[in-house]
Amino acid sequence: NFMLTQPHSVSESPGKTVTISCTGSSGSIASNYVQWYQQRPGSAPTTVIYEDNQRPSGVPDRFSGSIDSSSNSASLTISGLKTEDEADYYCQSYDSSNRGVFGGGTKLTVL
Amino acid sequence: EVQLVESGGGLVQPGRSLRLSCAASGFTFDDYAMHWVRQAPGKGLEWVSGISWNSGSIGYADSVKGRFTISRDNAKNSLYLQMNSLRAEDTALYYCAKERSNPRYFDLWGRGTLVTVSS
Numbered sequence: 001n002f003m004l005t006q007p008h009s010v011s012e013s014p015g016k017t018v019t020i021s022c023t024g025s026s027g028s029i030a031s032n033y034v035q036w037y038q039q040r041p042g043s044a045p046t047t048v049i050y051e052d053n054q055r056p057s058g059v060p061d062r063f064s065g066s067i068d069s070s071s072n073s074a075s076l077t078i079s080g081l082k083t084e085d086e087a088d089y090y091c092q093s094y095d096s097s098n099r100g101v102f103g104g105g106t107k108l109t110v111l
Numbered sequence: 112e113v114q115l116v117e118s119g120g121g122l123v124q125p126g127r128s129l130r131l132s133c134a135a136s137g138f139t140f141d142d143y144a145m146h147w148v149r150q151a152p153g154k155g156l157e158w159v160s161g162i163s164w165n166s167g168s169i170g171y172a173d174s175v176k177g178r179f180t181i182s183r184d185n186a187k188n189s190l191y192l193q194m195n196s197l198r199a200e201d202t203a204l205y206y207c208a209k210e211r212s213n214p215r216y217f218d219l220w221g222r223g224t225l226v227t228v229s230s
Contacts (some may be wrong), residue, residue, distance in 0.1 A: 045220055047218060092156075096169070100148070102158055
């Protein structure tokens with residue numbers, strides 16, 4: 001079964017840049033688009049990146065996404081970190097049967 | 112207002128059944144695929160099931176296949192999840208999510224309904 005693996009947690013200081021990785025277990029992660037969702041405590045997820053590197057309207061350009069086929073991974077990069085960016089981040093894609101797949105989530109701490 | 116409102120959660124004994132509902136408003140419901148995503152307490156998101164706009168394509172996670180059934184009633188702007196043979200590991204907050212079609216991603220989520228499976 002296709003799985004997405006993320007680091008459990010990352011931390012960085014305000015104003016810095018952080019990158020969260022999402023590695024596909026098999027096949028090519030480039031076969032289906034990757035999305036990234038932000039979830040703050042007590043709230044439903046919201047989309048910060050869709051189709052690997054596109055931002056929904058209202059998401060600041062401090063958020064960017066990319067794909068690295070050589071490592072079969074996707075990345076979410078947040079620059080100019082703000083305390084409000086502290087949240088859980090999930091990557092998401094689809095398997096070969098078109099079923100949704102989420103990564104395990106990464107807790108971002110901005111300290 | 113564009114929103115999804117889940118209902119039907121609660122405390123249920125192992126082996127019993129529960130039916131979740133999701134009421135959609137503020138958008139053309141039958142234009143979109145819909146999904147259920149769950150989150151166990153303190154854990155990550157898990158995709159549970161999805162259904163296409165016309166119910167012609169349905170999928171389930173391996174963890175619920177054969178026990179859960181997703182359905183929709185476009186006339187009532189509603190999505191459902193029939194959950195049978197519930198297990199303790201099904202305890203979670205269940206979110207209803209709308210899938211935007213092009214580009215494809217979950218662009219609207221409800222607040223969730225909590226299902227607790229315990230004796």
